[in-house]
Amino acid sequence: MAPKRNAREPTPSSTTTTQASAGSVSSIPSKASYKSSSNQSPQKIALGIWQNYLDTTPQRTKLIDVFMAFLVVVGVLQFVYCVIAGNYVCVPY
Numbered sequence: 001m002a003p004k005r006n007a008r009e010p011t012p013s014s015t016t017t018t019q020a021s022a023g024s025v026s027s028i029p030s031k032a033s034y035k036s037s038s039n040q041s042p043q044k045i046a047l048g049i050w051q052n053y054l055d056t057t058p059q060r061t062k063l064i065d066v067f068m069a070f071l072v073v074v075g076v077l078q079f080v081y082c083v084i085a086g087n088y089v090c091v092p093y
Contacts, residue, residue, distance in 0.1 A: 057065075
């Protein structure tokens with residue numbers, strides 16, 4: 001958690017604020033960079049997202065994601081069973 005700010009701290013001056021905002025404007029990618037990146041195939045984009053997920057996601061979050069995927073698989077199997085066998089199991093007398 002981020003440390004709390006002291007209410008008595010001085011606010012930044014207007015010159016530092018304008019310098020910070022001017023620097024952030026130059027970091028915005030241009031339309032030309034969007035055009036060059038849009039030529040990638042969907043497979044490369046998905047692979048890049050997957051690699052970024054593996055590199056940057058904490059281990060605990062990955063464990064939760066695997067558990068959620070397990071729950072989805074179990075839910076699908078139960079739904080298929082209900083469609084095929086019905087809601088109640090037949091008990092022979």
